[in-house]
Amino acid sequence: MSFxxxxxxxGGGVNHERMEMAINEIEMITDVxxxxxxxxxxxxxxxxxxxxxxxxxxxxxxxxxxxxxFEVNKKxxxxxxNAGANASPATGASSFSL
Amino acid sequence: MSFxxxxxxxGGGVNHERMEMAINEIEMITDVxxxxxxxxxxxxxxxxxxxxxxxxxxxxxxxxxxxxxFEVNKKxxxxxxNAGANASPATGASSFSL
Amino acid sequence: MSFxxxxxxxGGGVNHERMEMAINEIEMITDVxxxxxxxxxxxxxxxxxxxxxxxxxxxxxxxxxxxxxFEVNKKxxxxxxNAGANASPATGASSFSL
Amino acid sequence: xxxxxxxxxxxxxxTKVIEKKQMQDFLRMxxxxxxxxxxxxxxxxxxxxxxxxxxxCVMNCADKFLxxxxxxxxxxxxxxxxxxxxxxx
Amino acid sequence: xxxxxxxxxxxxxxTKVIEKKQMQDFLRMxxxxxxxxxxxxxxxxxxxxxxxxxxxCVMNCADKFLxxxxxxxxxxxxxxxxxxxxxxx
Amino acid sequence: xxxxxxxxxxxxxxTKVIEKKQMQDFLRMxxxxxxxxxxxxxxxxxxxxxxxxxxxCVMNCADKFLxxxxxxxxxxxxxxxxxxxxxxx
Numbered sequence: 001m002s003f004x005x006x007x008x009x010x011g012g013g014v015n016h017e018r019m020e021m022a023i024n025e026i027e028m029i030t031d032v033x034x035x036x037x038x039x040x041x042x043x044x045x046x047x048x049x050x051x052x053x054x055x056x057x058x059x060x061x062x063x064x065x066x067x068x069x070f071e072v073n074k075k076x077x078x079x080x081x082n083a084g085a086n087a088s089p090a091t092g093a094s095s096f097s098l
Numbered sequence: 099m100s101f102x103x104x105x106x107x108x109g110g111g112v113n114h115e116r117m118e119m120a121i122n123e124i125e126m127i128t129d130v131x132x133x134x135x136x137x138x139x140x141x142x143x144x145x146x147x148x149x150x151x152x153x154x155x156x157x158x159x160x161x162x163x164x165x166x167x168f169e170v171n172k173k174x175x176x177x178x179x180n181a182g183a184n185a186s187p188a189t190g191a192s193s194f195s196l
Numbered sequence: 197m198s199f200x201x202x203x204x205x206x207g208g209g210v211n212h213e214r215m216e217m218a219i220n221e222i223e224m225i226t227d228v229x230x231x232x233x234x235x236x237x238x239x240x241x242x243x244x245x246x247x248x249x250x251x252x253x254x255x256x257x258x259x260x261x262x263x264x265x266f267e268v269n270k271k272x273x274x275x276x277x278n279a280g281a282n283a284s285p286a287t288g289a290s291s292f293s294l
Numbered sequence: 295x296x297x298x299x300x301x302x303x304x305x306x307x308x309t310k311v312i313e314k315k316q317m318q319d320f321l322r323m324x325x326x327x328x329x330x331x332x333x334x335x336x337x338x339x340x341x342x343x344x345x346x347x348x349x350x351c352v353m354n355c356a357d358k359f360l361x362x363x364x365x366x367x368x369x370x371x372x373x374x375x376x377x378x379x380x381x382x383x
Numbered sequence: 384x385x386x387x388x389x390x391x392x393x394x395x396x397x398t399k400v401i402e403k404k405q406m407q408d409f410l411r412m413x414x415x416x417x418x419x420x421x422x423x424x425x426x427x428x429x430x431x432x433x434x435x436x437x438x439x440c441v442m443n444c445a446d447k448f449l450x451x452x453x454x455x456x457x458x459x460x461x462x463x464x465x466x467x468x469x470x471x472x
Numbered sequence: 473x474x475x476x477x478x479x480x481x482x483x484x485x486x487t488k489v490i491e492k493k494q495m496q497d498f499l500r501m502x503x504x505x506x507x508x509x510x511x512x513x514x515x516x517x518x519x520x521x522x523x524x525x526x527x528x529c530v531m532n533c534a535d536k537f538l539x540x541x542x543x544x545x546x547x548x549x550x551x552x553x554x555x556x557x558x559x560x561x
Protein backbone atom coordinates (compact mmCIF):
# COMPACT_ATOMS: atom_id res chain seq x y z
CA MET A 1 0.00 0.00 0.00
CA SER A 2 3.05 2.17 -0.41
CA PHE A 3 1.37 4.12 -3.20
CA UNK A 4 -0.48 6.01 -0.47
CA UNK A 5 2.62 7.39 1.12
CA UNK A 6 3.61 10.98 0.46
CA UNK A 7 7.06 12.49 0.78
CA UNK A 8 8.47 13.43 4.17
CA UNK A 9 8.36 17.10 5.09
CA UNK A 10 10.94 17.91 7.79
CA GLY A 11 9.95 20.50 10.38
CA GLY A 12 8.80 21.03 13.95
CA GLY A 13 4.97 21.32 14.07
CA VAL A 14 2.31 18.85 13.02
CA ASN A 15 2.13 18.43 9.24
CA HIS A 16 -1.59 17.86 8.75
CA GLU A 17 -1.36 16.50 5.24
CA ARG A 18 1.23 13.94 6.31
CA MET A 19 -0.88 12.99 9.35
CA GLU A 20 -3.90 12.46 7.16
CA MET A 21 -1.95 10.23 4.81
CA ALA A 22 -0.66 8.15 7.69
CA ILE A 23 -4.18 7.84 9.10
CA ASN A 24 -5.48 6.82 5.68
CA GLU A 25 -2.80 4.15 5.56
CA ILE A 26 -3.72 2.86 9.03
CA GLU A 27 -7.40 2.76 8.13
CA MET A 28 -6.62 0.90 4.94
CA ILE A 29 -4.46 -1.68 6.74
CA THR A 30 -7.17 -2.23 9.34
CA ASP A 31 -9.81 -2.52 6.65
CA VAL A 32 -7.73 -5.11 4.78
CA UNK A 33 -7.15 -7.04 8.01
CA UNK A 34 -10.85 -7.14 8.78
CA UNK A 35 -11.69 -8.29 5.28
CA UNK A 36 -9.08 -11.07 5.50
CA UNK A 37 -10.55 -12.22 8.83
CA UNK A 38 -13.98 -12.39 7.19
CA UNK A 39 -12.95 -14.00 3.90
CA UNK A 40 -10.64 -16.60 5.41
CA UNK A 41 -13.25 -17.44 8.05
CA UNK A 42 -15.73 -18.19 5.26
CA UNK A 43 -13.14 -20.14 3.27
CA UNK A 44 -11.57 -22.16 6.09
CA UNK A 45 -13.77 -22.53 9.15
CA UNK A 46 -16.47 -25.20 9.23
CA UNK A 47 -19.70 -23.81 10.67
CA UNK A 48 -20.55 -27.03 12.49
CA UNK A 49 -18.72 -25.78 15.61
CA UNK A 50 -18.34 -29.21 17.17
CA UNK A 51 -15.27 -27.96 19.07
CA UNK A 52 -13.68 -24.64 20.03
CA UNK A 53 -10.17 -25.30 18.75
CA UNK A 54 -8.90 -24.82 15.25
CA UNK A 55 -8.18 -28.25 13.80
CA UNK A 56 -5.06 -28.96 11.73
CA UNK A 57 -6.84 -28.50 8.40
CA UNK A 58 -8.34 -25.19 9.42
CA UNK A 59 -5.02 -23.87 10.72
CA UNK A 60 -3.14 -24.71 7.54
CA UNK A 61 -5.97 -23.28 5.46
CA UNK A 62 -5.82 -19.98 7.36
CA UNK A 63 -2.07 -19.63 6.79
CA UNK A 64 -2.43 -20.19 3.06
CA UNK A 65 -5.53 -18.05 2.82
CA UNK A 66 -3.85 -15.02 4.40
CA UNK A 67 -0.79 -15.43 2.16
CA UNK A 68 -2.96 -15.73 -0.93
CA UNK A 69 -5.01 -12.68 0.02
CA PHE A 70 -1.78 -10.70 0.36
CA GLU A 71 -0.69 -11.86 -3.08
CA VAL A 72 -4.01 -10.84 -4.60
CA ASN A 73 -3.78 -7.48 -2.83
CA LYS A 74 -0.27 -6.96 -4.23
CA LYS A 75 -1.18 -7.97 -7.78
CA UNK A 76 -4.22 -5.69 -7.82
CA UNK A 77 -2.18 -2.85 -6.31
CA UNK A 78 0.44 -3.17 -9.05
CA UNK A 79 -2.26 -3.21 -11.69
CA UNK A 80 -3.87 -0.08 -10.27
CA UNK A 81 -0.55 1.77 -10.19
CA ASN A 82 0.15 0.87 -13.80
CA ALA A 83 -3.32 1.85 -14.94
CA GLY A 84 -3.03 5.10 -13.02
CA ALA A 85 -5.58 6.14 -10.48
CA ASN A 86 -6.88 8.66 -13.02
CA ALA A 87 -9.71 6.51 -14.23
CA SER A 88 -11.09 6.35 -10.69
CA PRO A 89 -14.47 4.66 -10.85
CA ALA A 90 -15.52 6.58 -7.77
CA THR A 91 -15.83 9.77 -9.78
CA GLY A 92 -19.40 8.93 -10.68
CA ALA A 93 -20.69 9.52 -7.19
CA SER A 94 -18.31 12.39 -6.66
CA SER A 95 -19.62 14.60 -9.43
CA PHE A 96 -20.61 17.39 -7.11
CA SER A 97 -20.68 20.79 -8.78
CA LEU A 98 -19.40 23.64 -6.70
CA MET B 99 -32.89 12.82 -1.56
CA SER B 100 -34.17 16.37 -1.43
CA PHE B 101 -35.95 15.71 1.85
CA UNK B 102 -32.57 16.12 3.53
CA UNK B 103 -32.08 19.67 2.37
CA UNK B 104 -32.71 22.48 4.81
CA UNK B 105 -33.51 26.11 3.98
CA UNK B 106 -30.76 28.50 2.91
CA UNK B 107 -29.49 30.92 5.56
CA UNK B 108 -27.81 33.92 3.93
CA GLY B 109 -24.77 35.37 5.74
CA GLY B 110 -20.98 35.61 5.75
CA GLY B 111 -19.50 32.97 8.09
CA VAL B 112 -19.79 29.21 7.99
CA ASN B 113 -23.28 27.99 8.86
CA HIS B 114 -22.51 24.76 10.66
CA GLU B 115 -25.99 23.32 10.48
CA ARG B 116 -26.15 23.87 6.75
CA MET B 117 -22.65 22.37 6.33
CA GLU B 118 -23.72 19.31 8.26
CA MET B 119 -26.78 18.85 6.10
CA ALA B 120 -24.72 19.13 2.93
CA ILE B 121 -22.23 16.61 4.30
CA ASN B 122 -25.07 14.26 5.21
CA GLU B 123 -26.33 14.54 1.66
CA ILE B 124 -22.89 13.80 0.20
CA GLU B 125 -22.48 10.79 2.46
CA MET B 126 -25.90 9.52 1.49
CA ILE B 127 -25.20 9.88 -2.22
CA THR B 128 -21.89 8.09 -1.84
CA ASP B 129 -23.52 5.35 0.20
CA VAL B 130 -26.21 4.86 -2.45
CA UNK B 131 -23.58 4.78 -5.19
CA UNK B 132 -21.57 2.11 -3.38
CA UNK B 133 -24.67 0.01 -2.79
CA UNK B 134 -25.60 0.24 -6.48
CA UNK B 135 -22.10 -0.86 -7.48
CA UNK B 136 -22.45 -3.88 -5.18
CA UNK B 137 -26.02 -4.83 -6.06
CA UNK B 138 -25.64 -4.43 -9.82
CA UNK B 139 -22.35 -6.32 -9.75
CA UNK B 140 -24.16 -9.24 -8.09
CA UNK B 141 -27.08 -9.00 -10.51
CA UNK B 142 -25.18 -8.49 -13.77
CA UNK B 143 -21.59 -9.70 -13.66
CA UNK B 144 -20.82 -13.37 -14.21
CA UNK B 145 -18.23 -14.60 -11.71
CA UNK B 146 -16.51 -16.83 -14.23
CA UNK B 147 -14.13 -14.04 -15.21
CA UNK B 148 -13.10 -15.57 -18.52
CA UNK B 149 -12.28 -12.09 -19.82
CA UNK B 150 -11.65 -8.59 -18.44
CA UNK B 151 -14.11 -6.69 -20.60
CA UNK B 152 -17.79 -6.20 -19.95
CA UNK B 153 -19.71 -8.14 -22.58
CA UNK B 154 -22.80 -6.73 -24.31
CA UNK B 155 -25.24 -8.48 -21.99
CA UNK B 156 -23.46 -7.26 -18.87
CA UNK B 157 -23.28 -3.68 -20.14
CA UNK B 158 -26.98 -3.52 -20.94
CA UNK B 159 -27.82 -5.17 -17.64
CA UNK B 160 -25.79 -2.56 -15.71
CA UNK B 161 -27.60 0.34 -17.43
CA UNK B 162 -31.01 -1.10 -16.59
CA UNK B 163 -29.96 -2.10 -13.11
CA UNK B 164 -28.80 1.42 -12.20
CA UNK B 165 -31.99 2.93 -13.61
CA UNK B 166 -34.14 0.45 -11.70
CA UNK B 167 -32.27 1.09 -8.46
CA PHE B 168 -32.90 4.81 -8.88
CA GLU B 169 -36.60 4.14 -9.40
CA VAL B 170 -36.76 1.97 -6.30
CA ASN B 171 -34.90 4.65 -4.35
CA LYS B 172 -37.38 7.30 -5.55
CA LYS B 173 -40.48 5.20 -4.78
CA UNK B 174 -39.24 4.38 -1.30
CA UNK B 175 -38.28 8.02 -0.70
CA UNK B 176 -41.79 9.17 -1.65
CA UNK B 177 -43.31 6.56 0.62
CA UNK B 178 -41.15 7.65 3.53
CA UNK B 179 -42.04 11.31 3.04
CA ASN B 180 -45.75 10.49 2.98
CA ALA B 181 -45.51 8.28 6.03
CA GLY B 182 -43.50 10.95 7.83
CA ALA B 183 -40.14 10.24 9.34
CA ASN B 184 -41.82 10.36 12.74
CA ALA B 185 -42.22 6.64 13.08
CA SER B 186 -38.45 6.24 12.69
CA PRO B 187 -37.62 2.61 13.38
CA ALA B 188 -34.20 3.67 14.59
CA THR B 189 -35.69 5.04 17.78
CA GLY B 190 -35.39 1.66 19.43
CA ALA B 191 -31.64 1.83 19.62
CA SER B 192 -31.71 5.51 20.38
CA SER B 193 -33.65 5.32 23.62
CA PHE B 194 -30.89 6.84 25.67
CA SER B 195 -32.10 8.59 28.79
CA LEU B 196 -30.34 11.82 29.64
CA MET C 197 -21.86 -4.03 27.60
CA SER C 198 -21.00 -2.71 31.02
CA PHE C 199 -17.38 -3.74 30.59
CA UNK C 200 -16.93 -0.62 28.51
CA UNK C 201 -17.87 1.74 31.28
CA UNK C 202 -15.17 3.60 33.15
CA UNK C 203 -15.41 5.06 36.65
CA UNK C 204 -17.10 8.39 37.24
CA UNK C 205 -14.83 11.40 37.66
CA UNK C 206 -16.65 14.23 39.46
CA GLY C 207 -15.82 17.77 38.32
CA GLY C 208 -17.08 20.76 36.35
CA GLY C 209 -15.62 20.71 32.80
CA VAL C 210 -15.94 18.12 30.09
CA ASN C 211 -14.04 14.91 30.89
CA HIS C 212 -12.91 13.86 27.44
CA GLU C 213 -12.01 10.31 28.34
CA ARG C 214 -15.43 9.76 29.89
CA MET C 215 -17.14 11.34 26.88
CA GLU C 216 -15.25 9.04 24.56
CA MET C 217 -16.25 6.00 26.55
CA ALA C 218 -19.90 7.03 26.48
CA ILE C 219 -19.69 7.61 22.73
CA ASN C 220 -18.06 4.21 22.28
CA GLU C 221 -20.94 2.68 24.21
CA ILE C 222 -23.54 4.47 22.10
CA GLU C 223 -21.84 3.37 18.90
CA MET C 224 -21.69 -0.19 20.16
CA ILE C 225 -25.38 -0.24 21.09
CA THR C 226 -26.33 1.19 17.70
CA ASP C 227 -24.10 -1.31 15.95
CA VAL C 228 -25.69 -4.20 17.87
CA UNK C 229 -29.17 -2.88 17.07
CA UNK C 230 -28.41 -2.67 13.37
CA UNK C 231 -26.98 -6.18 13.35
CA UNK C 232 -30.08 -7.52 15.12
CA UNK C 233 -32.32 -5.81 12.55
CA UNK C 234 -30.33 -7.49 9.77
CA UNK C 235 -30.01 -10.96 11.33
CA UNK C 236 -33.61 -11.21 12.48
CA UNK C 237 -34.84 -9.95 9.12
CA UNK C 238 -32.94 -12.78 7.44
CA UNK C 239 -34.16 -15.33 10.00
CA UNK C 240 -37.82 -14.29 10.23
CA UNK C 241 -39.07 -12.37 7.21
CA UNK C 242 -40.16 -14.23 4.10
CA UNK C 243 -38.83 -12.53 0.97
CA UNK C 244 -42.00 -13.21 -1.03
CA UNK C 245 -43.46 -9.87 0.07
CA UNK C 246 -47.04 -10.79 -0.77
CA UNK C 247 -48.23 -8.26 1.81
CA UNK C 248 -46.85 -5.30 3.76
CA UNK C 249 -47.85 -6.39 7.26
CA UNK C 250 -45.93 -8.66 9.54
CA UNK C 251 -47.90 -11.86 9.89
CA UNK C 252 -48.34 -13.65 13.23
CA UNK C 253 -45.49 -16.08 12.62
CA UNK C 254 -43.06 -13.34 11.64
CA UNK C 255 -43.99 -11.21 14.66
CA UNK C 256 -43.45 -14.03 17.13
CA UNK C 257 -40.23 -15.00 15.39
CA UNK C 258 -38.90 -11.42 15.70
CA UNK C 259 -39.61 -11.31 19.45
CA UNK C 260 -37.79 -14.57 20.05
CA UNK C 261 -34.99 -13.69 17.68
CA UNK C 262 -34.21 -10.40 19.46
CA UNK C 263 -34.30 -12.13 22.86
CA UNK C 264 -32.01 -14.87 21.62
CA UNK C 265 -29.56 -12.40 20.12
CA PHE C 266 -29.40 -10.61 23.47
CA GLU C 267 -28.66 -13.91 25.20
CA VAL C 268 -25.90 -14.72 22.75
CA ASN C 269 -24.48 -11.22 23.20
CA LYS C 270 -24.51 -11.66 26.98
CA LYS C 271 -22.91 -15.12 26.92
CA UNK C 272 -20.16 -13.97 24.59
CA UNK C 273 -19.61 -10.84 26.68
CA UNK C 274 -19.18 -12.93 29.84
CA UNK C 275 -16.77 -15.22 28.03
CA UNK C 276 -14.68 -12.29 26.81
CA UNK C 277 -14.51 -10.77 30.29
CA ASN C 278 -13.34 -14.05 31.76
CA ALA C 279 -10.77 -14.59 29.04
CA GLY C 280 -9.55 -11.03 29.49
CA ALA C 281 -9.34 -8.65 26.59
CA ASN C 282 -5.56 -9.11 26.67
CA ALA C 283 -5.47 -11.67 23.91
CA SER C 284 -7.16 -9.16 21.60
CA PRO C 285 -7.18 -10.63 18.12
CA ALA C 286 -7.14 -7.15 16.70
CA THR C 287 -3.49 -6.75 17.64
CA GLY C 288 -2.41 -8.29 14.36
CA ALA C 289 -3.50 -5.33 12.32
CA SER C 290 -2.43 -2.90 15.00
CA SER C 291 1.23 -3.78 15.00
CA PHE C 292 2.34 -0.33 14.01
CA SER C 293 5.83 0.54 15.15
CA LEU C 294 6.32 4.07 16.40
CA UNK D 295 -27.72 4.12 29.18
CA UNK D 296 -27.39 6.19 32.31
CA UNK D 297 -25.86 9.64 31.98
CA UNK D 298 -26.90 10.88 35.44
CA UNK D 299 -23.27 10.97 36.54
CA UNK D 300 -22.55 13.55 33.82
CA UNK D 301 -22.36 17.27 34.51
CA UNK D 302 -24.39 19.69 32.40
CA UNK D 303 -21.60 20.52 29.94
CA UNK D 304 -21.13 16.83 29.32
CA UNK D 305 -24.86 16.21 28.96
CA UNK D 306 -25.16 19.00 26.39
CA UNK D 307 -22.30 17.50 24.41
CA UNK D 308 -23.82 14.02 24.55
CA THR D 309 -27.20 15.33 23.39
CA LYS D 310 -25.54 16.80 20.29
CA VAL D 311 -23.64 13.60 19.60
CA ILE D 312 -26.78 11.50 19.97
CA GLU D 313 -28.81 13.76 17.68
CA LYS D 314 -26.14 13.52 15.01
CA LYS D 315 -25.97 9.76 15.38
CA GLN D 316 -29.76 9.45 15.08
CA MET D 317 -29.70 11.31 11.78
CA GLN D 318 -26.89 9.13 10.45
CA ASP D 319 -28.67 5.99 11.65
CA PHE D 320 -31.85 7.03 9.93
CA LEU D 321 -30.03 7.61 6.64
CA ARG D 322 -28.21 4.32 6.90
CA MET D 323 -31.43 2.47 7.67
CA UNK D 324 -33.03 4.09 4.66
CA UNK D 325 -30.24 3.08 2.25
CA UNK D 326 -30.20 -0.37 3.74
CA UNK D 327 -33.95 -0.72 3.18
CA UNK D 328 -33.67 0.36 -0.46
CA UNK D 329 -30.79 -2.05 -1.09
CA UNK D 330 -32.55 -4.98 0.57
CA UNK D 331 -35.85 -4.43 -1.21
CA UNK D 332 -34.15 -3.90 -4.55
CA UNK D 333 -32.16 -7.11 -4.13
CA UNK D 334 -35.23 -9.12 -3.13
CA UNK D 335 -37.69 -7.72 -5.65
CA UNK D 336 -35.76 -6.86 -8.82
CA UNK D 337 -34.39 -9.79 -10.75
CA UNK D 338 -35.48 -9.05 -14.28
CA UNK D 339 -33.24 -6.74 -16.28
CA UNK D 340 -34.82 -7.15 -19.69
CA UNK D 341 -36.30 -3.70 -19.10
CA UNK D 342 -35.17 -0.66 -17.14
CA UNK D 343 -38.70 0.19 -16.01
CA UNK D 344 -39.99 -1.15 -12.73
CA UNK D 345 -42.81 -3.59 -13.49
CA UNK D 346 -46.02 -3.24 -11.47
CA UNK D 347 -45.24 -6.58 -9.84
CA UNK D 348 -41.78 -5.39 -8.82
CA UNK D 349 -43.19 -2.11 -7.56
CA UNK D 350 -45.77 -3.90 -5.42
CA CYS D 351 -43.05 -6.13 -4.04
CA VAL D 352 -40.85 -3.11 -3.20
CA MET D 353 -43.71 -1.31 -1.45
CA ASN D 354 -44.60 -4.37 0.63
CA CYS D 355 -40.94 -4.96 1.38
CA ALA D 356 -40.46 -1.37 2.56
CA ASP D 357 -43.62 -1.55 4.71
CA LYS D 358 -42.53 -4.80 6.22
CA PHE D 359 -38.99 -3.61 6.81
CA LEU D 360 -40.22 -0.55 8.70
CA UNK D 361 -42.59 -2.63 10.82
CA UNK D 362 -39.83 -5.15 11.41
CA UNK D 363 -37.37 -2.47 12.52
CA UNK D 364 -39.98 -0.90 14.76
CA UNK D 365 -40.76 -4.21 16.45
CA UNK D 366 -37.06 -4.99 16.88
CA UNK D 367 -36.69 -1.49 18.37
CA UNK D 368 -39.44 -2.15 20.92
CA UNK D 369 -38.02 -5.50 22.04
CA UNK D 370 -34.52 -4.02 22.01
CA UNK D 371 -35.53 -1.13 24.27
CA UNK D 372 -37.28 -3.50 26.72
CA UNK D 373 -34.38 -5.93 26.90
CA UNK D 374 -31.86 -3.11 27.11
CA UNK D 375 -33.77 -1.55 30.01
CA UNK D 376 -33.91 -4.94 31.75
CA UNK D 377 -30.20 -5.55 31.34
CA UNK D 378 -29.49 -2.16 32.93
CA UNK D 379 -31.17 -3.44 36.09
CA UNK D 380 -33.71 -1.67 38.32
CA UNK D 381 -33.69 2.14 38.36
CA UNK D 382 -31.67 3.94 41.01
CA UNK D 383 -33.69 5.41 43.96
CA UNK E 384 -25.78 18.66 -5.76
CA UNK E 385 -26.14 22.43 -5.85
CA UNK E 386 -23.89 24.49 -3.62
CA UNK E 387 -24.59 27.85 -5.29
CA UNK E 388 -26.37 29.06 -2.16
CA UNK E 389 -23.12 28.66 -0.19
CA UNK E 390 -20.78 31.54 0.57
CA UNK E 391 -17.08 31.26 -0.22
CA UNK E 392 -16.01 30.11 3.26
CA UNK E 393 -18.59 27.36 3.08
CA UNK E 394 -17.57 26.37 -0.44
CA UNK E 395 -13.92 26.11 0.61
CA UNK E 396 -14.90 23.88 3.52
CA UNK E 397 -17.05 21.67 1.30
CA THR E 398 -14.25 21.30 -1.24
CA LYS E 399 -11.97 19.97 1.50
CA VAL E 400 -14.61 17.60 2.78
CA ILE E 401 -15.32 16.30 -0.70
CA GLU E 402 -11.62 15.77 -1.46
CA LYS E 403 -11.21 13.79 1.74
CA LYS E 404 -14.28 11.72 0.97
CA GLN E 405 -13.04 10.96 -2.54
CA MET E 406 -9.78 9.60 -1.15
CA GLN E 407 -11.64 7.44 1.39
CA ASP E 408 -14.06 6.23 -1.28
CA PHE E 409 -11.19 5.29 -3.55
CA LEU E 410 -9.52 3.28 -0.78
CA ARG E 411 -12.76 1.57 0.11
CA MET E 412 -13.46 0.71 -3.49
CA UNK E 413 -9.97 -0.74 -3.79
CA UNK E 414 -10.34 -2.99 -0.71
CA UNK E 415 -13.76 -4.00 -1.84
CA UNK E 416 -12.39 -4.99 -5.25
CA UNK E 417 -9.62 -7.09 -3.72
CA UNK E 418 -12.06 -8.84 -1.38
CA UNK E 419 -14.59 -9.55 -4.13
CA UNK E 420 -12.00 -10.89 -6.59
CA UNK E 421 -10.29 -12.97 -3.92
CA UNK E 422 -13.61 -14.49 -2.89
CA UNK E 423 -14.62 -15.28 -6.47
CA UNK E 424 -11.28 -16.54 -7.74
CA UNK E 425 -9.50 -18.26 -4.85
CA UNK E 426 -11.05 -21.48 -3.64
CA UNK E 427 -8.11 -23.83 -3.49
CA UNK E 428 -6.04 -23.71 -0.32
CA UNK E 429 -3.83 -26.74 -0.91
CA UNK E 430 -1.09 -24.22 -1.71
CA UNK E 431 -0.34 -20.70 -0.56
CA UNK E 432 0.87 -19.61 -3.98
CA UNK E 433 -1.55 -18.05 -6.43
CA UNK E 434 -1.95 -20.44 -9.37
CA UNK E 435 -1.72 -18.95 -12.86
CA UNK E 436 -5.40 -19.72 -13.33
CA UNK E 437 -6.29 -17.88 -10.13
CA UNK E 438 -4.09 -14.96 -11.11
CA UNK E 439 -5.75 -14.68 -14.50
CA CYS E 440 -9.15 -14.78 -12.85
CA VAL E 441 -8.13 -12.04 -10.40
CA MET E 442 -6.79 -9.80 -13.17
CA ASN E 443 -9.96 -10.22 -15.24
CA CYS E 444 -12.09 -9.68 -12.17
CA ALA E 445 -10.26 -6.46 -11.29
CA ASP E 446 -10.52 -5.20 -14.87
CA LYS E 447 -14.18 -6.01 -15.01
CA PHE E 448 -14.86 -4.47 -11.62
CA LEU E 449 -13.25 -1.19 -12.65
CA UNK E 450 -15.18 -1.10 -15.90
CA UNK E 451 -18.36 -1.98 -14.04
CA UNK E 452 -17.84 0.79 -11.47
CA UNK E 453 -17.03 3.27 -14.21
CA UNK E 454 -20.19 2.40 -16.13
CA UNK E 455 -22.30 2.58 -12.97
CA UNK E 456 -20.69 5.96 -12.29
CA UNK E 457 -21.68 7.28 -15.74
CA UNK E 458 -25.29 6.15 -15.43
CA UNK E 459 -25.41 7.38 -11.83
CA UNK E 460 -24.17 10.85 -12.80
CA UNK E 461 -26.74 11.09 -15.62
CA UNK E 462 -29.66 9.95 -13.51
CA UNK E 463 -28.54 12.11 -10.60
CA UNK E 464 -28.39 15.17 -12.88
CA UNK E 465 -31.87 14.34 -14.22
CA UNK E 466 -33.37 13.95 -10.78
CA UNK E 467 -31.99 17.37 -9.80
CA UNK E 468 -34.18 18.83 -12.54
CA UNK E 469 -33.26 21.58 -15.03
CA UNK E 470 -30.56 24.07 -14.03
CA UNK E 471 -31.59 27.34 -12.44
CA UNK E 472 -31.59 30.44 -14.73
CA UNK F 473 4.29 1.08 9.15
CA UNK F 474 7.29 3.29 9.67
CA UNK F 475 6.76 6.52 11.56
CA UNK F 476 10.46 7.28 12.12
CA UNK F 477 10.23 10.28 9.82
CA UNK F 478 7.67 11.87 12.15
CA UNK F 479 8.58 14.49 14.74
CA UNK F 480 7.53 14.05 18.36
CA UNK F 481 4.35 16.12 18.12
CA UNK F 482 3.26 14.02 15.18
CA UNK F 483 4.18 10.77 16.91
CA UNK F 484 2.12 11.74 19.96
CA UNK F 485 -0.86 12.49 17.73
CA UNK F 486 -0.51 9.20 15.87
CA THR F 487 -0.30 7.26 19.12
CA LYS F 488 -3.64 8.73 20.21
CA VAL F 489 -5.24 8.00 16.85
CA ILE F 490 -3.97 4.43 16.90
CA GLU F 491 -5.22 3.83 20.46
CA LYS F 492 -8.66 5.08 19.52
CA LYS F 493 -8.71 2.92 16.40
CA GLN F 494 -7.70 -0.15 18.41
CA MET F 495 -10.64 0.34 20.77
CA GLN F 496 -13.05 0.77 17.87
CA ASP F 497 -11.59 -2.27 16.10
CA PHE F 498 -11.99 -4.36 19.20
CA LEU F 499 -15.64 -3.35 19.56
CA ARG F 500 -16.32 -4.01 15.91
CA MET F 501 -14.65 -7.42 16.09
CA UNK F 502 -16.77 -8.23 19.13
CA UNK F 503 -20.07 -7.31 17.44
CA UNK F 504 -19.01 -9.14 14.34
CA UNK F 505 -18.26 -12.27 16.37
CA UNK F 506 -21.66 -12.16 18.07
CA UNK F 507 -23.46 -11.68 14.76
CA UNK F 508 -21.56 -14.46 13.02
CA UNK F 509 -22.04 -16.98 15.84
CA UNK F 510 -25.70 -16.09 16.23
CA UNK F 511 -26.29 -16.54 12.51
CA UNK F 512 -24.47 -19.89 12.42
CA UNK F 513 -25.85 -21.38 15.63
CA UNK F 514 -29.40 -20.08 16.09
CA UNK F 515 -31.94 -21.31 13.61
CA UNK F 516 -34.80 -22.42 15.81
CA UNK F 517 -37.22 -19.71 16.88
CA UNK F 518 -39.91 -21.87 18.45
CA UNK F 519 -38.53 -20.67 21.78
CA UNK F 520 -36.82 -17.49 22.91
CA UNK F 521 -34.46 -19.34 25.25
CA UNK F 522 -31.07 -20.45 24.03
CA UNK F 523 -31.04 -24.27 23.98
CA UNK F 524 -28.02 -26.00 25.49
CA UNK F 525 -27.06 -27.17 22.02
CA UNK F 526 -27.20 -23.62 20.67
CA UNK F 527 -25.24 -22.34 23.64
CA UNK F 528 -22.51 -24.93 23.11
CA CYS F 529 -22.35 -24.01 19.44
CA VAL F 530 -22.06 -20.30 20.27
CA MET F 531 -19.28 -20.92 22.81
CA ASN F 532 -17.30 -23.06 20.34
CA CYS F 533 -17.91 -20.54 17.59
CA ALA F 534 -16.65 -17.66 19.76
CA ASP F 535 -13.57 -19.66 20.80
CA LYS F 536 -12.82 -20.57 17.24
CA PHE F 537 -13.38 -17.05 15.96
CA LEU F 538 -10.92 -15.64 18.48
CA UNK F 539 -8.32 -18.25 17.63
CA UNK F 540 -8.93 -17.65 13.94
CA UNK F 541 -8.52 -13.88 14.30
CA UNK F 542 -5.39 -14.35 16.35
CA UNK F 543 -3.84 -16.66 13.77
CA UNK F 544 -4.79 -14.31 10.93
CA UNK F 545 -3.22 -11.50 12.98
CA UNK F 546 0.07 -13.41 13.33
CA UNK F 547 0.33 -14.22 9.62
CA UNK F 548 -0.77 -10.68 8.77
CA UNK F 549 1.93 -9.12 10.92
CA UNK F 550 4.61 -11.37 9.40
CA UNK F 551 3.57 -10.72 5.81
CA UNK F 552 3.13 -7.02 6.50
CA UNK F 553 6.66 -6.84 7.95
CA UNK F 554 8.02 -8.70 4.92
CA UNK F 555 6.29 -6.42 2.45
CA UNK F 556 7.83 -3.41 4.22
CA UNK F 557 11.24 -4.79 3.26
CA UNK F 558 14.33 -5.21 5.47
CA UNK F 559 14.72 -2.94 8.50
CA UNK F 560 16.71 0.25 8.14
CA UNK F 561 20.27 0.24 9.60
